[in-house]
Amino acid sequence: MLKNFGLKKIVMSFALLAAAACANPPVAEQATALAAAPAVKAAPKPLEITEASFGCIRDLKAVRGYYVGNLLGDIDATVAAANSADGGKYPPGSVVQLVPGEAMVKHYPGFDAATNDWEFFELIPSPAGTKINVRGSTNVVNQFGGNCLSCHAQAEAKWDMVCEQTHGCAPIPVTPVMAKAIQNTDPRCAKMDLPADQMAALQQLMAFRAAAAKQAAPKAN
Numbered sequence: 631m632l633k634n635f636g637l638k639k640i641v642m643s644f645a646l647l648a649a650a651a652c653a654n655p656p657v658a659e660q661a662t663a664l665a666a667a668p669a670v671k672a673a674p675k676p677l678e679i680t681e682a683s684f685g686c687i688r689d690l691k692a693v694r695g696y697y698v699g700n701l702l703g704d705i706d707a708t709v710a711a712a713n714s715a716d717g718g719k720y721p722p723g724s725v726v727q728l729v730p731g732e733a734m735v736k737h738y739p740g741f742d743a744a745t746n747d748w749e750f751f752e753l754i755p756s757p758a759g760t761k762i763n764v765r766g767s768t769n770v771v772n773q774f775g776g777n778c779l780s781c782h783a784q785a786e787a788k789w790d791m792v793c794e795q796t797h798g799c800a801p802i803p804v805t806p807v808m809a810k811a812i813q814n815t816d817p818r819c820a821k822m823d824l825p826a827d828q829m830a831a832l833q834q835l836m837a838f839r840a841a842a843a844k845q846a847a848p849k850a851n
């Protein structure tokens with residue numbers, strides 16, 4: 631059943647929808663932020679993030695609709711930031727994911743002031759593991775042209791660029807049930823049966839994707 635909904639397609643759907651929702655990234659703002667980034671003192675040691683840093687999304691800790699982890703073992707501080715009612719800065723090592731194909735990871739201070747030291751990743755998960763497709767800070771654009779920072783920078787400052795649904799970012803057309811369905815079909819995780827509403831959400835995503843692909847470049851497939 632589930633293999634009818636190839637994860638790559640679903641991940642691409644998400645990226646495509648995100649791109650469609652954000653056709654005009656505020657490039658000028660980003661340029662200003664870049665130019666204004668101070669020469670910060672070097673981090674204690676750079677945080678090393680590799681493909682092995684990522685795995686089954688459901689092995690992370692669920693916080694509301696998304697998942698968090700910490701590559702430095704400081705999961706309590708990451709969960710505390712995610713659960714703080716007044717917002718808060720995520721500690722270095724924090725991993726945040728809504729879907730298996732995208733991640734934000736917090737570096738030590740000094741990585742890039744323009745992104746609050748977040749690095750953005752577009753990932754390609756498969757049963758064999760994770761491939762990093764694109765990574766970086768201000769200029770990570772997913773394959774359909776959506777710049778991660780241009781959307782995530784819209785979150786009110788106190789939320790440290792985490793959007794959820796109420797932090798000030800323009801909404802994306804991925805509903806919480808769709809997100810859950812995508813999480814539950816992560817090909818790196820043990821297979822599970824999807825409840826009917828999540829199956830329906832995946833079908834909706836595929837339909838959106840087909841419609842969006844028609845409008846995008848003809849060579850999209």
Ligand code: HEC
Pocket residue numbers: 647648649651652695696726727728729732733734750751752770771772776777778779781782791792793794795799800801802804805806
């Ligand atoms: C069109 C705007 C847009 C683009 C482009 C975009 N995102 Fe998001 N992202 C959002 C919104 C809005 C949410 C919250 C969705 C929700 O909770 O329903 C979100 C959620 C997330 C989350 C979960 C934490 C949070 O902020 O709620 C992560 C991690 C994430 N995105 C990473 C990325 C990465 C990495 C990229 C680029 C490869 C990217 N996003 C591109 C708007 C965008």
